[in-house]
Structures are given as C-alpha cells and as structure tokens.
Amino acid sequence: MTIVTKKARSFSKRSHDSQPQSYDEVLDxxxxxxxxxxxxxxxxxxxGPCEVPVRxxxxxxxxxAEIESIWKRKWQMACRxxxxxxxxxxxxxxxxxxxxxxxxxxxxxxxxxxNSCLHRGVPLRQRSGRVERLQCPFHGFMWGLNGKCLMxxxxxxxxxINREKFSLPEVQVAVWQGFVFINPxxxxxxxxxxxxxxxxxFSVFPFTRREIVVHIMKIFPANWKxxxxxxxxxxxxxxxxxxxxxxxxxDRCTTFGALGNVSRGIVSLGQTSDYVPYTPDEQExxxxxxxxxxxxxHSQDWALPDGVxxxxxxxxxxxxxLRVLLGSAIxxxxxAELVDIFYYxxxxxxNPYGGFAAPMVYRFLPYGNDPEKSVMELMFLRPISAxxxxxxxxxxxxxxxxxxxxxxxxxxxxxxFVSQDSDNxxxxxxxxxxxxxxxxxxxxxYESKIRHFYSLYEEAMGLSAAEEVAALKASGKRG
Numbered sequence: 176m177t178i179v180t181k182k183a184r185s186f187s188k189r190s191h192d193s194q195p196q197s198y199d200e201v202l203d204x205x206x207x208x209x210x211x212x213x214x215x216x217x218x219x220x221x222x223g224p225c226e227v228p229v230r231x232x233x234x235x236x237x238x239x240a241e242i243e244s245i246w247k248r249k250w251q252m253a254c255r256x257x258x259x260x261x262x263x264x265x266x267x268x269x270x271x272x273x274x275x276x277x278x279x280x281x282x283x284x285x286x287x288x289x290n291s292c293l294h295r296g297v298p299l300r301q302r303s304g305r306v307e308r309l310q311c312p313f314h315g316f317m318w319g320l321n322g323k324c325l326m327x328x329x330x331x332x333x334x335x336i337n338r339e340k341f342s343l344p345e346v347q348v349a350v351w352q353g354f355v356f357i358n359p360x361x362x363x364x365x366x367x368x369x370x371x372x373x374x375x376x377f378s379v380f381p382f383t384r385r386e387i388v389v390h391i392m393k394i395f396p397a398n399w400k401x402x403x404x405x406x407x408x409x410x411x412x413x414x415x416x417x418x419x420x421x422x423x424x425x426d427r428c429t430t431f432g433a434l435g436n437v438s439r440g441i442v443s444l445g446q447t448s449d450y451v452p453y454t455p456d457e458q459e460x461x462x463x464x465x466x467x468x469x470x471x472x473h474s475q476d477w478a479l480p481d482g483v484x485x486x487x488x489x490x491x492x493x494x495x496x497l498r499v500l501l502g503s504a505i506x507x508x509x510x511a512e513l514v515d516i517f518y519y520x521x522x523x524x525x526n527p528y529g530g531f532a533a534p535m536v537y538r539f540l541p542y543g544n545d546p547e548k549s550v551m552e553l554m555f556l557r558p559i560s561a562x563x564x565x566x567x568x569x570x571x572x573x574x575x576x577x578x579x580x581x582x583x584x585x586x587x588x589x590x591x592f593v594s595q596d597s598d599n600x601x602x603x604x605x606x607x608x609x610x611x612x613x614x615x616x617x618x619x620x621y622e623s624k625i626r627h628f629y630s631l632y633e634e635a636m637g638l639s640a641a642e643e644v645a646a647l648k649a650s651g652k653r654g
Contacts, residue, residue: 198441202214202511204484207507208509212375212376213441217433226617227629227640228640233547237636238271238541247360251356253356257565259355261279262320263305263320264303264305265277269540272543273359274291276290286321286345287357289344289346289359293316299311299318314328316328324341324342351366376519377529384561387556387565389553391553391571391580392574393573395550395551395600398541398547400632402539402600406537407520412448421451422445423442427449431623436522443515444489445460445486466588490513494508511530517532520624523632524539536554540552552571580594581594612647
C-alpha cells in the first residue's frame with residue numbers, strides 16, 4: 176500500500192453539497208434501522224476547559240499528585256481474562272511506579288494484590304506466569320493464591336506478626352467485556368457504576384467474543400496525557416493522515432458525546448473533508464475506502480451498483496465477511512455499526528473501539544517514575560466463532576524507540592497509519608517545554624473528548640485550569 180506523503184494544505188474550505196452535512200443525515204440514509212445508542216450518547220455539549228497549563232504535562236509535583244489522586248483512586252484496565260485463564264495464573268500490572276498482581280484464585284474468583292512482600296517490600300512477582308503460591312524470592316515469605324499467609328520463615332523471629340492477620344493487601348477487581356479492571360481504592364464506587372452506559376456500544380460486537388491477535392507496546396518520550404490526546408480526536412486526520420481526506424475525514428459528520436466517566440467520538444466513513452478542493456464521485460470514495468490510493472495499485476475497477484453509495488457497498492462487504500462468524504444476525508446490523516469508527520474513552524486511560532471497523536483497544540500508561548515517558552499499548556481483538564474459546568494471548572511485541580509501527584507485519588496497513596501518528600509524538604514534549612505562553616489550547620467541538628478528560632482530571636486532582644490560565648495571563652508569565 177502506498178501512503179500519501181504529507182504536504183502543506185491551503186485550508187480553504189468548499190462545500191460538498193451532494194454529501195451529508197451532519198451525522199444525523201448520514202444515519203438517515205442507512206440501509207438498516209439505526210439503534211438509539213448510535214444516534215445519541217450522553218450529552219453532546221461536553222464540559223471541560225479549552226485551555227490548560229503546560230505544567231500539567233511537565234511538572235514533577237503534578238505527576239506525583241496523579242499517582243495519589245488517579246492511579247491509586249480510579250478504575251483502570253489491568254489485563255484480559257485470557258491473561259489469567261487458569262487457576263494460578265498471575266499477571267503483573269505496573270503503572271507510574273506502582274505494581275499489582277492479578278491472580279486467578281479459582282474458576283470463579285480473580286483477586287488483585289499490591290505487588291510487595293510484607294516483610295521488606297520486595298516484589299512478589301517480577302513477571303506474569305502460573306504459580307501454586309505467592310512466595311517472596313528474597314527471604315521466602317509465602318502466601319496462598321487467596322492472599323492468606325502460609326509461611327513466615329523462622330516465626331520465632333517475628334513474635335509481633337499474627338499470621339492469621341498477615342494477609343496481602345487487596346485491590347478491587349471487576350470484569351467488563353473480558354477485561355480485568357482494578358481499583359486500589361477499596362472505598363471507590365463499583366466499576367459498573369463508574370462506566371454506566373458503556374455497554375450499549377458493545378452489544379453487537381462484544382469484546383467477550385473476541386481474542387487478542389496482535390499486542391504492541393512502545394515507550395515514548397512524552398507525558399502520558401499528551402500521548403493519549405493524539406487518539407482522543409480526529410481533528411488531526413486531514414494533515415496527519417491525508418490519504419483519508421476523500422473518504423474518512425468529513426469533519427462536519429463527526430460527532431461526540433459524554434456520559435459520566437466515559438466519552439465517545441464517531442468518525443463517519445464515506446464522506447469527504449471540506450478541505451478537499453473537489454468533490455469526488457462515489458466510485459473514487461469506494462476505492463479509497465478499500466485502500467486503493469491510486470490507479471496503478473490495482474487494475475480492477477471496483478464498480479458500484481447503480482444507486483448504491485460507497486458507504487453502503489463498503490458496509491455490505493463487511494456483512495459478507497462477518498456472516499461466517501455471526502450468521503444471519505449480521506443482516507440486521509446497521510451500516511453505521513459496520514463501517515464507522517466508534518472510539519470510546521474511560522477515564523483515565525482506557526480506549527476501546529466499538530463497532531466492527533476498528534476492533535482494537537488503546538491504553539496509555541505512565542512509565543516508571545518519569546513524567547516525560549509513557550507507554551502506548553495497542554491490542555487488536557478478532558471475533559471468535561460461537562462456542563469457541565479464546566486462544567492463549569500472544570506475547571506483547573515491544574518496539575524500540577526507533578522502530579516504526581509500520582514495520583510490524585501483523586498490523587498490516589494499519590501500522591503505517593499509527594506510524595504517521597508517532598511522527599507527531601516524538602518531539603511533543605520539546606514543543607511543550609518551548610511554549611512561551613505556558614498554555615495549551617483545545618478546540619470546542621473537535622477536541623471535546625480531550626476537554627471531557629480534563630473536566631474529570633480537574634475534579635480528581637483538585638485543580639482548576641481556568642484559575643491557573645487566568646493567573647498566567649494576568650502575570651504575563653511565559654513558559
């Protein structure tokens with residue numbers, strides 16, 4: 176596949192009057208009934224600041240406050256059920272210098288513990304894997320899978336320890352759609368109430384009926400928030416992914432919504448950006464949707480049937496592909512659910528994609544104790560047949576700092592897409608540190624998912640972007 180090289184754009188708008196002018200108009204042309212959750216998700220007038228201070232990305236004190244107020248207080252995805260499929264399976268989840276062990280105690284019970292020996296703090300598990308018990312590698316203190324103390328070496332040396340009460344401190348554990356979540360705050364609200372409303376978007380293609388086929392991780396020299404923001408909006412598509420301008424960058428048909436701790440964006444496929452200087456016909460849009468970027472790449476001219484739009488034909492191709500797995504039930508699924516990109520965010524860092532077009536999940540984690548390093552994680556999850564069990568998940572592929580996503584064969588053409596995003600992220604911290612205003616700006620609508628994130632961030636951290644930005648402006652402070 177040829178990737179179109181980025182080039183400067185004049186950014187003069189034109190109207191494509193023959194195409195839908197809003198997402199509601201797109202849905203009105205659907206060949207199937209459109210479920211209510213597609214048309215509306217929570218509130219569309221999303222709250223949140225349009226300006227935040229640069230120090231929220233660079234300040235060590237902010238980073239340490241995040242550990243206390245977010246990573247020790249909020250629900251966060253730790254792993255998939257497949258990672259702890261059998262009794263004794265453990266999964267080590269590290270975030271911002273913290274470490275937790277997820278343990279399959281029985282077929283019915285999964286527990287989570289702080290990954291620290293109660294003797295002198297050595298991690299009980301350095302890596303994931305199957306064990307019969309949890310034993311410290313330093314002095315041999317031992318706990319059962321249920322967290323109960325089994326052995327204190329030389330107990331006469333520890334008369335102050337009551338073994339019956341010497342259990343491993345737990346964290347809350349809950350499961351959603353095959354993902355295992357933890358919350359270190361034992362008094363926090365349930366996961367069910369925390370993500371209330373999210374389930375509706377995953378009823379047709381649930382993650383419970385999927386298995387991991389590709390798992391990529393890469394460390395970036397960027398704050399985790401700056402890294403995640405690149406994937407909370409489609410505002411960048413026109414300049415970062417110009418190959419999609421004719422078929423997937425119709426900003427006027429992009430829609431957003433937010434409900435509690437969850438936000439959603441929908442990128443509508445089959446429409447053309449207002450910044451494309453001509454209006455392509457449906458045949459050209461169809462070829463672009465199928466990743467034929469120029470005439471030389473594919474000799475076959477994929478002709479559209481009379482009266483069928485590129486979007487409708489693309490949806491029918493998806494139905495045909497899914498019918499093998501889902502049977503005749505797929506025939507009632509709307510075009511929107513089959514072809515549009517539904518991207519959700521659960522505060523603070525879990526980003527599952529709904530629908531069929533992008534069966535994947537992003538997660539963004541602070542790396543170690545460095546506020547200017549983070550881990551980007553990408554999982555692709557393939558639907559599995561009815562009655563089949565998910566296979567053992569593949570080991571994560573760790574990319575080096577210089578290795579491009581485009582080099583990962585398992586990602587196919589999507590790797591080039593992610594590499595385009597990566598180009599913007601390598602130097603983002605340098606740019607932030609070079610800011611002369613000390614302020615970052617967000618678009619009112621197209622970056623509303625980012626603004627929603629910061630509305631929750633302000634609440635969790637006890638911060639006010641408005642107050643800090645006003646102080647910066649009033650003082651004339653720079654950088």
